Amino acid sequence: xxxxxxxxxxxxxxxxxxxxxxxxxxxxxxxxxxxxxxxxxxxxxxxxxxxxxxxxxxxxxxxxxxxxxxxxxxxxxxxxxxxxxxxxxxxxxxxxxxxxxxxxxxxxxxxxxxxxxxxxxxxxxxxxxxxxxxxxxxxxxxxxxxxxxxxxxxxxxxxxxxxxxxxxxxxxxxxxxxxxxxxxxxxxxxxxxxxxxxxxxxxxxxxxxxxxxxxxxxxxxxxxxxxxxxxxxxxxxxxxxxxxxxxxxxxxxxxxxxxx
Amino acid sequence: xxxxxxxxxxxxxxxxxxxxxxxxxxxxxxxxxxxxxxxxxxxxxxxxxxxxxxxxxxxxxxxxxxxxxxxxxxxxxxxxxxxxxxxxxxxxxxxxxxxxxxxxxxxxxxxxxxxxxxxxxxxxxxxxxxxxxxxxxxxxxxxxxxxxxxxxxxxxxxxxxxxxxxxxxxxxxxxxxxxxxxxxxxxxxxxxxxxxxxxxxxxxxxxxxxxxxxxxxxxxxxxxxxxxxxxxxxxxxxxxxxxxxxxxxxxxxxxxxxxxxxxxxxxxxxxxxxxxxxxxxxxxxxxxxxxxxxxxxxxxxxxxxxxxxxxxxxxxxxxxxxxxxxxxxxxxxxxxxxxxxxxxxxxxxxxxxx
Numbered sequence: 001x002x003x004x005x006x007x008x009x010x011x012x013x014x015x016x017x018x019x020x021x022x023x024x025x026x027x028x029x030x031x032x033x034x035x036x037x038x039x040x041x042x043x044x045x046x047x048x049x050x051x052x053x054x055x056x057x058x059x060x061x062x063x064x065x066x067x068x069x070x071x072x073x074x075x076x077x078x079x080x081x082x083x084x085x086x087x088x089x090x091x092x093x094x095x096x097x098x099x100x101x102x103x104x105x106x107x108x109x110x111x112x113x114x115x116x117x118x119x120x121x122x123x124x125x126x127x128x129x130x131x132x133x134x135x136x137x138x139x140x141x142x143x144x145x146x147x148x149x150x151x152x153x154x155x156x157x158x159x160x161x162x163x164x165x166x167x168x169x170x171x172x173x174x175x176x177x178x179x180x181x182x183x184x185x186x187x188x189x190x191x192x193x194x195x196x197x198x199x200x201x202x203x204x205x206x207x208x209x210x211x212x213x214x215x216x217x218x219x220x221x222x223x224x225x226x227x228x229x230x231x232x233x234x235x236x237x238x239x240x241x242x243x244x245x246x247x248x249x250x251x252x253x254x255x256x257x258x259x260x
Numbered sequence: 261x262x263x264x265x266x267x268x269x270x271x272x273x274x275x276x277x278x279x280x281x282x283x284x285x286x287x288x289x290x291x292x293x294x295x296x297x298x299x300x301x302x303x304x305x306x307x308x309x310x311x312x313x314x315x316x317x318x319x320x321x322x323x324x325x326x327x328x329x330x331x332x333x334x335x336x337x338x339x340x341x342x343x344x345x346x347x348x349x350x351x352x353x354x355x356x357x358x359x360x361x362x363x364x365x366x367x368x369x370x371x372x373x374x375x376x377x378x379x380x381x382x383x384x385x386x387x388x389x390x391x392x393x394x395x396x397x398x399x400x401x402x403x404x405x406x407x408x409x410x411x412x413x414x415x416x417x418x419x420x421x422x423x424x425x426x427x428x429x430x431x432x433x434x435x436x437x438x439x440x441x442x443x444x445x446x447x448x449x450x451x452x453x454x455x456x457x458x459x460x461x462x463x464x465x466x467x468x469x470x471x472x473x474x475x476x477x478x479x480x481x482x483x484x485x486x487x488x489x490x491x492x493x494x495x496x497x498x499x500x501x502x503x504x505x506x507x508x509x510x511x512x513x514x515x516x517x518x519x520x521x522x523x524x525x526x527x528x529x530x531x532x533x534x535x536x537x538x539x540x541x542x543x544x545x546x547x548x549x550x551x552x553x554x555x556x557x558x559x560x561x562x563x564x565x566x567x568x569x570x571x572x573x574x575x576x577x578x579x580x581x582x583x584x585x586x587x588x589x590x591x592x593x594x595x596x597x598x599x600x601x602x603x604x605x606x607x608x609x610x611x612x613x614x
Contacts, residue, residue, distance in 0.1 A: 054504050078510030085504055092361055092500045092555035097272055102498050106510040117272065121265040133268050134275055136554065149505075156509070 003030040004066075005160060005192045006051060011060035013046055020046045021057065022216035028209075030159075031190040033183055035203035038213035039237055044196045045086065047213070048162050051194065052083045064160065078106035082153035084146075084163045093138040096148050100124060103155030123154040126181060142169040150178060154185075161185070163195035167202065175199070179206045200252040204228055212236050224250055234258060279559045282552065286566035290346065293570060297577050298338050302584055303330075310334050336471070344470030344478070344534075345573040345590075349541055351482050351531045353568020355524040356542030357549070357561050358489050361500040362520045363426040369543035370528040373415065373430070374437030375408045376537040379529065381440040382407025383536075384459045388451040400462070404533035411436055412525035416518060424514050425503075429521070465536035465591035467576050474534045481530040485523050486565070492520060493557035500555070538591045541568050544602045551605045571598055 006028040013021040020043040028034055036044045049055040051062055053069040062069045064080055072080070082103075094102075100123055104116040124130040127147045132140065137148060146169045153161055161182065167175045183206045185191045197203040203210055204224040212220040212227060214236045220227045228250045233241050242253045298314075299307045313334040315323040325331050352370065359368040370376050382403035386392040394402035415432050422428040444463075448456045495516050498506040506513045532538065545568035549560050572594060579593035 049504070052504075052508055054507055074507060074512055075510040078508060081508065083504070083508035085502065092364075092366075092550065092557075092560075094497060094501075094555050095275070097275075098497065098556050099501070102501060102505075102509055105494070105498055108494070117269055118265065121268045124268070125265065130264060130268055134271055 004028070005030040005032070005064070006194070007061075007063040007066070008047075008051070009060050009062075011047075011050060011057045011062060013043070013050060013055060013057045019216050021050065024060070024216075024218055026211065026218055026221060028192060028194060030192055031186050032208045033186040033193045033195075033206060034209045034211065035195055035197045035207040036211045036213060037197060037200065037203055037236075038219070042213045043216045044213055045164050048083075048164050048194065048196060052081055052162055053077055054083075075106055078156065078158075080158055080160060082156040082158040082161045084149050084153050084161070084166045086164045086168075093136045095133070096124070096129070096135050096137055096140070097133045099137045099148055100151045100155050103152035106156065119157070120151075120155050123151040126154060127151045128177070143171060143174050146170060147174070147178065150181075159191055161191060161193045161195075163193065165196050165198065167195075168198055175202060182206070200228060200233070204250045204252070228252060279553050279556075279563070283559075283563050283566065286563065286570065290566060290570055290573075293573065294342055294346065297342050297573065298334065300577065300581060301333070301338055302580070303333055305330050305333065310338075314339075340472045340475060341467055341470040341576070342573055344474055345467050345576040346569040347475065347478055347482060348467070348470075348531045348535055348538070349545070349568040349570070349572025350565040351478065351486070351527045351568075352538065352542040352572075353545035354486055354489060354561055354565040355528045356568075357546035357557070357564040358492075358496065358520055358524045359542075360546055361496045361557055362517055362524070363429055364500055364502075365426060365430055366547070367543070368430060369540075370408075370525075370532065371537070371540060371543060372437070373433035374411050374435075374440060375433075375525060375528050376532060377437040377440035377444070378411030379404040379408035379532050380459070380463050380537055381444050382410075383462045383533075384444045384447050387458045387462065388447050388455045401533045404462075405529050407440075408529040408532060409525060411440065412521065412529075416521060420518075424517055426517075461589070462536045463591075464589040465532075465538035467535055467590050468587075469534050478530055478534065481527060485527050489520070489523060490558075490561050492516070493561045496520070496557040496561075500557070536591065538572070538594060540591065540594050540598065541572050544598050545571060548602060548605055571601075 004027045008024055008026050011021050011024040012019060024047060036047065038044055046055060050057050051069065053072070056070055069077065097120060100120045101112055101116065103123070104112060104119065108116055121130060124133055127150060129144065129147050129151065132144065137145065140148065146166060150166055167178050170178060179202055182193050186193050207224055209222065210224050210227045211218050212232060219236055220232050228243065230241055230243055233239060233252065238258045240255045240258055242255055244251050244253065299310050309326050309330055312323060312326050313331050316325045317335060356369040359373065360366055383400050386400040386403040392399035392403045393406055414436060415429055418432050419425065419428040444459065448459055495511050498509045498511045499513060499516065503513050546560060546564040549564040549567050553559055553563060575593040575597045576590050578597065579588040579590055582588065
């Protein structure tokens with residue numbers, strides 16, 4: 001039995017005249033690990049921000065557990081949706097611990113309790129970064145910072161995680177590590193994850209479902225084996241590829257850009 | 261895994277204790293400094309006489325007063341002046357400590373946002389034209405207060421149309437600052453020389469109005485606003501991580517930003533209308549605090565207040581006594597004492613706080 005967690009219906013969004021999102025409709029089930037793929041500038045980040053209620057679509061609705069995102073109070077929404085932005089730089093440096101403790105914000109007003117502190121350490125532990133807990137966030141490498149922000153989203157204990165290129169700054173080992181953690185969360189704790197991924201093979205390996213976006217529309221949606229085909233990739237990215245199977249998952253080998 | 265977590269929490273507690281310790285040291289420092297400072301001044305009054313006056317005021321029936329002149333100097337001049345310098349330093353430093361993360365800009369302060377220039381403009385109108393909202397001894401103060409609030413409201417209203425972004429607030433603030441400075445300069449240009457001198461004197465700042473009367477106005481505002489800002493310090497941490505991040509963490513960023521700016525402006529206006537433009541303390545005290553103890557606003561806001569209080573009162577004491585009987589303007593002295601310390605800490609600091 002699948003429960004619809006995120007319901008996106010006829011969503012349109014645009015800055016002035018050009019439409020960034022042009023009639024997006026899709027349902028995402030509970031416990032699904034969904035990757036959004038697509039060329040730069042096709043509205044992937046915009047879609048994620050609309051789901052998080054940071055942007056208000058001009059048309060259509062986005063529902064979380066059947067409730068319109070725009071009508072949910074931010075404080076409540078923060079207990080349902082965790083968001084990891086593309087890049088994060090803090091103007092004033094906090095320690096890693098305090099940064100992750102911010103994830104407990106929806107639950108605390110001014111003083112953190114012992115259980116909040118425990119949850120922070122558990123989140124740090126999940127990402128294997130508990131040894132840098134007392135370091136300054138601004139002194140970390142880009143990859144480490146990204147992991148801290150993911151830990152913050154975990155500390156938020158939401159049923160849905162939205163990740164905007166969360167693994168793009170990481171080296172291959174850390175990429176695999178983080179994707180494995182997210183996959184595990186979706187399987188073991190029934191968390192729904194929606195993430196923007198640029199690496200097709202990483203997406204193929206870890207997602208239950210892939211959405212390919214092009215020009216503000218969802219071009220293809222489905223399981224990786226069905227979506228990641230030579231024809232689709234050529235159509236969306238304009239790149240000629242070869243596709244083989246490794247451990248039953250499609251593996252994309254880029255060959256050359258298509259001559260126009 | 262459990263042991264690791266326990267160790268981690270121990271480290272965290274240790275770090276927290278260090279910060280609490282720093283705050284306690286500051287409080288002790290202020291008390292010690294205050295008790296020494298009241299015994300120093302142009303008039304030769306012995307330490308025993310000073311404390312006899314204080315004890316007499318606290319317990320009038322047990323301790324007899326000394327000479328009434330001495331009593332007046334200690335009770336009506338020295339003590340209120342030290343208390344004013346502590347309170348003003350405390351307030352301005354906290355205003356700066358709030359504005360910097362609210363606007364996510366290390367250069368934000370009542371000075372850079374034009375709030376001081378607005379106050380100066382208002383004061384100049386009162387001094388040069390004698391036009392003011394209030395009558396009597398309050399005519400300069402009331403104008404300075406109203407104009408500094410006007411400045412911050414213009415910033416808020418205009419930047420609201422641009423989505424209350426930190427960038428728009430800062431740019432509008434800087435622009436207004438130049439506008440008001442230009443306005444003040446024009447007035448000075450056509451004014452009598454004594455009036456011009458008076459305006460200059462006001463702009464440099466002075467704690468000579470530090471009386472019990474002044475404290476009666478500043479203290480209530482501080483006692484209401486500052487606990488509020490300390491409560492909001494947790495949300496400030498979220499805001500300094502970025503607007504989108506803060507929203508996702510459940511903070512109503514736009515509303516919080518506006519409220520915090522209003523409260524910080526109110527504190528600033530209330531203090532600088534009595535003392536003149538000594539906003540520099542609001543820029544450096546928060547930074548000094550962050551360089552020592554990191555950027556967690558739950559720590560920075562109260563600690564920066566204490567650093568500001570100590571720095572301003574120390575500067576005032578030096579300003580009064582170093583070239584006695586000449587009193588160096590407090591604004592100038594704050595720069596002379598604060599800047600070397602500030603630069604020393606920038607060069608020395610291991611932390612990348614900005």
